[in-house]
Amino acid sequence: MPLKIEKQREDLxxxxxxxxxxxxxxxxxxxxxxxxxxxxACRVVLDLSGTEFCDSSALGxxxxxxxxxxxxxxxxxxxxxxxxxRKILDLCGAEKFLRFIEREEA
Amino acid sequence: xxRNVKNSLSAVFSAQSENESLARVMAAGFLLPHxxxxxxxxxxxxxxxxxxxxxxxxGYREMEGGRVKVDFCLFSDGRVRITVTDHxxxxxxxxxxxxxxxxxxxxxxxxxxGFSIMETFMDRVRVKSVLGRSTRVVLEKRLSLWK
Numbered sequence: 001m002p003l004k005i006e007k008q009r010e011d012l013x014x015x016x017x018x019x020x021x022x023x024x025x026x027x028x029x030x031x032x033x034x035x036x037x038x039x040x041a042c043r044v045v046l047d048l049s050g051t052e053f054c055d056s057s058a059l060g061x062x063x064x065x066x067x068x069x070x071x072x073x074x075x076x077x078x079x080x081x082x083x084x085x086r087k088i089l090d091l092c093g094a095e096k097f098l099r100f101i102e103r104e105e106a
Numbered sequence: 107x108x109r110n111v112k113n114s115l116s117a118v119f120s121a122q123s124e125n126e127s128l129a130r131v132m133a134a135g136f137l138l139p140h141x142x143x144x145x146x147x148x149x150x151x152x153x154x155x156x157x158x159x160x161x162x163x164x165g166y167r168e169m170e171g172g173r174v175k176v177d178f179c180l181f182s183d184g185r186v187r188i189t190v191t192d193h194x195x196x197x198x199x200x201x202x203x204x205x206x207x208x209x210x211x212x213x214x215x216x217x218x219x220g221f222s223i224m225e226t227f228m229d230r231v232r233v234k235s236v237l238g239r240s241t242r243v244v245l246e247k248r249l250s251l252w253k
Contacts, residue, residue, distance in 0.1 A: 019130075022159040023123035029215070053130070053148075055155040056223050060215035084148060091226055092219045093207075 012041035017050030049080035121172035141251035149227035165194030184252025
């Protein structure tokens with residue numbers, strides 16, 4: 001699963017593209033945790049604009065990264081999910097646990 | 107009520123997570139020749155992905171060597187039935203497993219929402235499990251544009 005990570009101003013922006021299923025969360029988790037542990041950014045943003053598919057594995061991945069970022073003292077936001085991806089996150093109760101933001105294109 | 111089978115497909119694959127996407131691709135290939143809406147196909151792929159993930163994570167507890175069977179069946183009345191079978195650990199309490207946010211695998215960041223997603227996106231979900239032996243999940247949905 002392609003993951004592109006960019007430092008944009010004060011944000012660490014992680015673009016998660018393709019299919020966000022259980023299989024892909026296994027490597028994504030490791031790569032995201034490494035990036036969060038080594039960043040100097042003030043915020044972590046998971047950009048889901050390129051996420052074409054997700055199931056409930058996505059919520060576990062995202063909530064896990066919220067915890068990792070919080071432990072590192074950095075807030076984590078979710079940006080630009082498609083209507084479909086947002087629907088699945090909402091079904092899983094994401095609104096209670098996640099903060100969504102609109103992100104300006106860099 | 108008797109329904110005639112219009113088409114069917116059965117596949118057995120290794121219990122490896124890379125095969126989750128294979129199962130979704132099979133669902134698309136099986137249904138795309140027929141009048142399925144983009145939303146229905148997405149619903150079915152999502153529910154199937156949850157069922158196959160459950161088989162790997164809970165049925166086989168991510169151990170190698172297991173096999174997952176998926177049977178696709180399209181009936182002449184436009185109903186799609188997908189059966190996902192594993193011969194893993196089985197589910198101790200099916201009723202409880204179907205409750206939202208119930209999970210036995212918090213350590214691996216499972217949210218306990220698999221069955222809720224299946225129930226949301228399919229018309230009918232049946233689960234039969236024999237502890238220590240097997241689990242079978244049957245997903246059904248009727249295609250709305252079918253004539």
